Amino acid sequence: MASFGDLIKSETPVLVDFYADWCGPCKMMAPYLEEVAQKMKGKVKVIKVDVDRNQQASMKYQVQSIPTLILFQNGQIKWRQAGVVDPNTIMNQINQVAK
Template sequence: MALGQTTDATFQNDVLQSSIPVLVDFWAEWCGPCKMMLPILEDAAPGLVDKIKIVKLNIDQNSATPAAFGVRSIPTLLIFKDGQVVAQKTGVMPKNKLVEWIDSAI
């Protein structure tokens, strides 16, 4: 399953105005841990499709959004619900921990 993408330009519509919770993966092409997190997110996504939308935001191409939410290291995962950040994690985590974290946040 391909994960969605968001940008500084589409973040408001894609994330803040979403009717369902959204997990945003802040990442960059040069980031090794980000590359490790990608298959974990892709593996978890099909089981979460009814609960949460998962999108990626490339911080090198979109600098305003990470700055607005205080993202200082990557990968950073933020969960938004009703336009507000309800949970944040930084770094790589295994699929079972990812799913537990999402379930506890939403």
């Protein structure tokens, strides 16, 4: 299995959802992220990172509130947003990166 560092180095944008199972707003994000993943298949990879199980990644990217979405491309942060974000906003950000 590829490491987190390898996954985010992809030329294809990678949307990372930093979440926790106990987080209410994170649960609200789940169907939004599924919609984004389906509508943008091939344009973006969506991965979920549980902050309780992956504290190292959370600390490295200074995730202080959840959910936090970070869009990576070639290992660089292209967009970052904390809180619940609607699918259209997410897709607009992905479209700006995935040219």
